[in-house]
Amino acid sequence: MEGVIRCSANYVPLTPISFLERSAIVYRDRASVVYGNLQYTWNQTLQRCKRLASALAHLGISPGDVVAVLAPNIPALYELHFGVPMSGAILCTLNVRHDSAMVSVLLRHSEAKIFFVDHQFLQVAQEAIDILSKEGSKPPLLVFIPECDQPSPYISSISSISSSICTPGNFEYECLISKGNTDFEVRRPKDEWDPISLNYTSGTTSSPKGVIYSHRGAYLNSLAGVLLNEMGSMPVYLWCVPMFHCNGWCLPWAIAAQGGTNVCQRSVTAKGIFDSIAQHKVTHFGGAPTVLNMIINAPVSERRPLPGKVSVMTGAAPPPPQVLYKMEELGFSVTHSYGLTETYGPGTICTWKPEWDSLPREAQAKIKARQGVQHLGIEELDVKDPVTLKSVPADAKTMGEVMFRGNTVMNGYLKNVKATQEAFNGGWFRSGDLGVKHPDGYVELKDRSKDIIISGGENISTIEVESVLFSHPAVLEAAVVARTDDHWGETPCAFVKLKDGCNASAEEIISFCRSRLPRYMAPRTVVFEDLPKTNTGKVQKYVLREKAKSMGSLAKNNISKL
């Protein structure tokens, strides 16, 4: 079109780096990061991230290199979300629950050049590096992150750094920052499609996949995140969702976009959550249903009144209606979002409609447990026949595979074109989750395709059975998997953890379920024990499936006994 010119005045590749640079102007003196007695402003955070990027460049990091991290939700992990991309590199956050063998696998696969390690996980990291060395692989350079919940001596007086802790080969996080240069010219992506981070999907499979996020997708999912959390400017965000999980649902970048305050914490406890909310006037936090479960079951002595409206985003696993209901009773405003690592974390939002306010609270919780509709970053969400790609009818009954299309779907799996092709087969991202579409267009998950139980030819949604188990007053946690059955093929097997001081027999639990579900859906076996979980709060169903398998088949005589 005549008259059009594309240049630096009107075209800038989208990147979350812009959020930080803007907030360092607009919100320069407002608290960016809080951790114990440590507090930074947005201007300080920009300066620190620039120093970090400069130090990485000085250590030889080039655009496209991978920088790995093993750390909980501490300020350093927040800063790495900007500092690493500002050096042109790709941030690879590792799950702190991994053992050294898994960490070595991921370091090798990602070819990480530098590895930031929080002091708490130093041993695992060292062992992983030893494994790589023994194999003859070149291990990454390790940078040690000491505990730092006090203002660093380097902040007030950079010239006073003892050179002894900055000697070559002995890298320490604050020391690296102190040596960095705030005049560093930030290496912005040449193309917004360039990768910003690498997220290995949590260890539910033996060969983890490295999901690649782009600057464009991260930028757009951050803005979608602001909107789906109904965040105004300057929110106070409490970090319960691990930043190493889907880059904390992209919220490290989103909070920078809005000039908010990041309240960091090393570990997640009910007491810590209530205390932080009261002390910092937290406005928003997020967490898997297990975190909500922790909150509603906190002893009264640990609870504190909420200082104002506290919005909670839950996701990562379908929240049992009972849990949602009890959170609301405590005064929290809970919204439910759903997504996968491949969709940058949240991809849907169960948008709440005012007309639902007048429904009974239990009915409200049931509506809220639905996964909902696509958020603004996702172009299309649908439930489809995985073979024909035909949309299922919006009848709340017909199951299909949940699929996504949009700019906040990953670039692909690192070094695995085949897996990428399979995931995008037909031009849609196939989630592997089974669900239905309600007449109002809202999607509801019924199961992971691999979790579904097929009993006598009938599909049983383990989520539905778990939801009934959660409504039993003595049940703290529950998970249902398939157990082989001579007659039915498979039958539901429930793993249950009871609340402290509560008692219930397997027979009681089973008859409770039978009175609330079609008979074939009720568990035939109940096992009482602690549930194995990933650090992101997901129950490790593959562990439970192995257990159920080791129990052997449920013979006919057992059935008749029950």
Added chain:
Amino acid sequence: MEGVIRCSANYVPLTPISFLERSAIVYRDRASVVYGNLQYTWNQTLQRCKRLASALAHLGISPGDVVAVLAPNIPALYELHFGVPMSGAILCTLNVRHDSAMVSVLLRHSEAKIFFVDHQFLQVAQEAIDILSKEGSKPPLLVFIPECDQPSPYISSISSISSSICTPGNFEYECLISKGNTDFEVRRPKDEWDPISLNYTSGTTSSPKGVIYSHRGAYLNSLAGVLLNEMGSMPVYLWCVPMFHCNGWCLPWAIAAQGGTNVCQRSVTAKGIFDSIAQHKVTHFGGAPTVLNMIINAPVSERRPLPGKVSVMTGAAPPPPQVLYKMEELGFSVTHSYGLTETYGPGTICTWKPEWDSLPREAQAKIKARQGVQHLGIEELDVKDPVTLKSVPADAKTMGEVMFRGNTVMNGYLKNVKATQEAFNGGWFRSGDLGVKHPDGYVELKDRSKDIIISGGENISTIEVESVLFSHPAVLEAAVVARTDDHWGETPCAFVKLKDGCNASAEEIISFCRSRLPRYMAPRTVVFEDLPKTNTGKVQKYVLREKAKSMGSLAKNNISKL
């Protein structure tokens, strides 16, 4: 990077069309557009816009064609913001204040193929078409938009359309929609950089420039608009800003993104604003300072109590602190934004900081009158020396030209590469506005470069003089321009409109200014009269400059007399 695949699953060109398609699912039964007794839902709006796009395609519109409109803030103009881009065409909204000669110039320059005309402006449009015909240019096809503040007969019963009003060559808006097809395959942009609209800058120059907006820029400025207005989901937006002006600051698209309700009105009056707010529980509206002035000067009989928080975005001209202060007194929450047609409307936001809440209200209004900082869509905002491009010091004193860089800066001026090159010279968009930067990074306008008065070598900001004039209790409106002066070169000449029933002499006004400004800044001439304004509320200073010129030079004896 190995493993990456770019396909329809993970890449979609950004376009506001996505907002409407999503809201038709998420907010399907919520009110999208309200006008008199007419009300549509988001699902209906999508269906109507698809029909419109289909009808345009049927009339021969191809991607890249221009479709022009001459209409006030009625539902049809809202629908055209989606329907035209969905046909692949470019929407060109014309200012309803233009005369037929100007309209004919713009139709010829834009080469519009179809021209939608509201009944109120039919005569101007017909005359413009006659001019084109006489010149031998091919005029666009005219589509007549009748008054439609009642549900259309076509909505309930499409089959009952009288064919007589749908005959070829006799096009009527509702008839066109009724003939459209909801199965139409929406023509999305192939490239998000493709143009979505064409906005002629308001008639302050004799040769208007056609500013080209892209789908990408419109998408990003819509999201920035949601955030800078602190809009949650489902806002109720009252249309005072003309949608033909910078596409209503991109808010037609932004309101669709948030599933809000658009309250349309043909004309803007204080009574209409108060009534609509009360009736529809309006949460947000926007308007130039002249609209705010209208509100604060409304007779008590026309005022109605606000039903809740009402956020008002003002812009288009620097708001006098007195006006802001009085709006707040009435209970409105006012935010100030600044931008130009070339920045898709708003480019900055005077972000409010909680620490300012405790300042005296007059001090607050002064802070709020600053243009502020870049919003999320703009990458960089700066005040620079127009020759060296060096940033001015942030001292609140040194003047420079306000410049922008970012994705929400226009693609360029249609058919005017030279003007585009000049505007982007040095890789920044040059606003032509003069301003200073405060130590906190906030920008404040001092004047348009062509409005500044140079008196005895001193720069006089007409905005500062006007701000003092506005604080005079008898002054309703004021504008200051240069008057030639034998001795000083130029001196300030004030045009003032007094409030009804108020009196003040020129001498009183001048001495009021002298007691509040350096002597050289106070007006030497005061003329009492109605101020000529554009429909966007901007005072037409070029008209006043002509008047001041016709008064001749202010001779020395006049000065001494004053």
